[in-house]
């Protein structure tokens with residue numbers, strides 16, 4: 459079945475240590491339509507590790523994609539089955555991560571040098587599951603940075619049947635740059651993504667790299683690609699996600715308020731913490747940017763980084779931080795904390 463391009467109109471990027479299950483619940487509280495991605499999960503971790511933990515997902519999160527790191531078709535097919543069983547809407551293969559650890563496992567960006575192997579991986583996953591199977595890749599690797607290189611890579615996968623490509627429009631420099639530098643130093647070549655869309659009009663092309671506003675997302679989509687994937691900007695300035703539904707999906711539901719987000723996320727923490735006590739800090743740490751640009755933002759961040767506040771307010775830490783930041787009536791707060799809940 460041809461994938462619906464609208465599904466990739468706005469995606470929040472997979473980010474190791476950042477887009478875990480708690481973070482995705484938070485992001486979902488800001489946008490109903492943004493497509494969310496897990497952190498990369500390697501196939502050996504799924505085979506030998508705590509699979510249930512790695513694939514944990516809250517029913518609130520969908521649409522949500524699980525990103526895999528691997529290069530063994532049979533292992534990836536098995537992993538894709540587990541991903542589908544766990545309720546994800548998409549399985550995505552990482553062909554863009556430049557870290558040395560990942561290179562040693564022969565997956566990530568170095569896979570772009572082996573398009574036939576990636577095509578075999580893609581086909582094995584496709585045959586194993588009914589959900590979408592997609593690829594996230596760079597535009598080049600080291601000195602292989604011509605348009606012909608990425609277009610051959612995409613072409614090989616297209617022939618195998620793949621129809622969704624998420625393109626981080628920077629090359630990966632495998633030697634000499636850290637993963638962080640690899641997100642900043644190689645120049646962005648957004649024109650490559652637009653050209654891929656022209657050359658493969660039936661494919662869904664989602665552009666990634668340096669997109670820092672919904673305005674820019676709109677411009678890039680108007681210029682020809684099907685969608686955008688936003689990483690750091692969405693994480694650091696999460697409020698931008700509240701613009702996505704109306705501007706990119708024409709869904710003008712009631713505006714989200716920060717207070718409602720604080721309440722919804724408190725409910726989530728109260729529900730999750732009995733089984734996973736680390737959910738309190740584990741959730742709050744992703745929310746440091748919620749008040750960015752507003753009075754009280756510093757107090758909010760300081761409270762959410764203060765061990766004494768966690769000890770005193772436990773699962774109600776967000777409400778406390780919100781009140782300290784000056785955004786909630788103190789009297790109401792007193793009532794709420796009288797109930798012996800901790």
Ligand SMILES: Cc1cc2nc3c(=O)[nH]c(=O)nc-3n(C[C@H](O)[C@H](O)[C@H](O)COP(=O)(O)O)c2cc1C
Nearest residue numbers: 471472473474497498552626667668669688689690
């Ligand atoms: C902390 C962090 C972790 C990341 N982890 C992954 C990952 O697990 N898988 C992946 O494909 N990309 C990963 N990336 C790359 C992002 O998905 C994205 O491609 C990159 O940050 C460029 O997009 P941006 O400029 O919008 O941040 C990571 C980026 C960051 C900042």
